[in-house]
Amino acid sequence: MxxxxxxxxxxxxxxxxxxxxxxxxxxxxxxxxxxxxxxxxxxxxxxxxxxxxxxxxxxxxxxxxxxxxxxxxxxxxxxxxxxxxxxxxxxxxxxxxxxxxxxxxxxxxxxxxxxxxxxxxxxxxxxxxxxxxxxKALATILAGMQIAISQPIRLDDVLVVEGEWGWVEEITLTFVVVRIWDKRRLVLPTTYFIEKPFQNWTRTTAEILGTVFIYTDYNIDFDALRKELTRLLENTPLWDQKVNVLQVTDSKEFSVEIRALMSAKNSPEAWDLRVYVREGLIKFIQQNFPNSLPRTRVSILNDFDKKTEIKQS
Known part of the structure; x- marks a missing residue:
């Protein structure tokens, strides 16, 4: 037919x-x-x-x-x-x-x-x-033509726009449809992608790095955490075997910030990999280093200790 x-x-x-x-x-x-x-x-x-x-x-x-x-x-x-x-x-x-x-x-x-x-x-x-x-109508049409030529976005690109994460589902002369991860659709005028900033995770390649931040006490064993991260990555097909890094990226008053960096083939797998690694590292710390979880220390002095401090001062 x-x-x-x-x-x-x-x-x-x-x-x-x-x-x-x-x-x-x-x-x-x-x-x-x-x-x-x-x-x-x-x-x-x-x-x-x-x-x-x-x-x-x-x-x-x-x-x-x-x-x-x-x-x-x-x-x-x-x-x-x-x-x-x-x-x-x-x-x-x-x-x-x-x-x-x-x-x-x-x-x-x-x-x-x-x-x-x-x-x-x-x-x-x-x-x-x-x-x-x-x-405005002409501006959106011209913006659509500019997107076709310069291609800041493409079909199936992964974007973070207006605080939402999703894929480019449709591009027309006047609007762009972004399919959000929870199946909603975000419809934006083509001028938006010419005039405003946004994140394009697949601009040059589908590969992407995932990050996981863990906050622990100062007495954590960093080498043990690195070995556990390697074990977790080697036991999942989500990892593309390219990036495996664990570093202390900050030290705060009551805790240290640890960043685990890993790579995946595309953004959906990177998201699942981050969730998997985060859960695995938290479970590992709970089972092997429960005293290394973030804590607040309080010193309580008795009367004798107070008198001693006064004399020393």
């Missing part, structure tokens, strides 16, 4: 457009007005068929070209680039084709030919008028 709608229907419309002026309908008076109407209908059908054919060929070319690129593979950076460019440029080209078809159809009639010519000839004036009347 899809094949007939895409390929056979335009061909049938072209045939109808060619033979319609030659039809002799016995129940209608064969006058010049009837032939005039038939010729106009034939011309309109021909324009529709040509427009339909060009759009179909454009989509077939896009489909055949993108078949060699799979968005579901792990390293899909090149595929995301091409899908983003083709989806946005396809909408632009189709918009231009339909505009030209409408202008061509209007030029068939004497009464509105001037209006049809204006579709082609007054683009500058129309642009000025629309520029004042619809500045």
């Amino acid at each position: 899809t094949f007939i709608r895409r390929y056979i229907t335009p061909f049938l419309i072209i045939l109808l457009a060619i033979f319609l002026p030659k039809f002799n309908l016995p129940f209608i008076q064969n006058s010049e007005n009837v032939h005039y109407v038939m010729r106009k209908i034939s011309s309109i059908l021909f324009i529709i068929a040509i427009t339909w054919t060009i759009i179909v060929l454009l989509r077939v070319f896009k489909k055949n070209y993108l078949e060699n690129y799979d968005l579901n593979q792990e390293d899909n950076l090149q595929a995301r680039k091409l899908y983003t460019q083709f989806n946005i440029l396809e909408r632009i080209i189709i918009f231009v084709i339909i505009t030209i078809a409408i202008g061509s159809g209007l030029m068939l009639f004497e009464g509105v030919r001037k209006f049809g010519l204006s579709v082609f000839a007054s683009a500058g004036i129309a642009g000025i008028i629309l520029g004042f009347a619809a500045q």
